Amino acid sequence: MEKNFDLKRLHVKAFARDGLSLNGLQPLTFFERLADLATTQSASEAENTQVEWELTGETVSVAGGEPQIFLHLKASVGLPMQCQRCLGQVQVEVLSEQTFRFVADEATAEAEDDESEEDLLVLVPEFDVWELIEDELIMSAPIVPKHPVCPTSVTMSVSDESFEAAQAERPNPFAALAQLKKKPH
Numbered sequence: 001m002e003k004n005f006d007l008k009r010l011h012v013k014a015f016a017r018d019g020l021s022l023n024g025l026q027p028l029t030f031f032e033r034l035a036d037l038a039t040t041q042s043a044s045e046a047e048n049t050q051v052e053w054e055l056t057g058e059t060v061s062v063a064g065g066e067p068q069i070f071l072h073l074k075a076s077v078g079l080p081m082q083c084q085r086c087l088g089q090v091q092v093e094v095l096s097e098q099t100f101r102f103v104a105d106e107a108t109a110e111a112e113d114d115e116s117e118e119d120l121l122v123l124v125p126e127f128d129v130w131e132l133i134e135d136e137l138i139m140s141a142p143i144v145p146k147h148p149v150c151p152t153s154v155t156m157s158v159s160d161e162s163f164e165a166a167q168a169e170r171p172n173p174f175a176a177l178a179q180l181k182k183k184p185h
């Protein structure tokens with residue numbers, strides 16, 4: 001039995017009722033806002049970075065009421081980011097594992113939010129799973145990415161020297177200004 005799902009417009013209720021599960025890989029470039037956090041250094045690196053995801057639907061029957069609708073989401077990506085200590089590239093494993101319960105409306109979500117362990121979302125006829133995956137990964141990404149231990153590289157000190165040499169060769173702007181002032185009009 002092969003079914004095609006449009007994850008941009010998922011019928012959550014039916015997906016959960018049938019207890020379905022989907023998983024796959026999606027290129028990082030598909031997620032514009034998430035890709036903005038990455039410091040991929042080439043187009044091929046960006047294309048080869050994949051978001052791995054898994055989505056499972058579930059309903060739980062409630063005595064005397066409508067069954068509760070759940071989505072379990074697991075998503076991960078190895079995101080190249082800029083280390084905020086050494087400014088080099090650091091590969092950050094971003095992982096999100098979250099359970100969502102769908103409720104009828106915003107008022108119910110607000111009323112039940114405090115006492116519920118899972119995140120509450122309002123049930124809509126067409127739910128955008130891609131947006132959820134992207135939001136969850138962005139929230140799970142570190143705000144200040146850092147290497148556990150920054151690499152110290154020899155090439156870096158060499159490039160520092162050449163940088164300083166280049167700086168030394170450039171005329172000091174104030175000295176240059178002084179030269180200009182000395183020139184007769």
Ligand SMILES: [Zn+2]
Nearest residue numbers: 083086147150
């Ligand atoms: Zn670092």
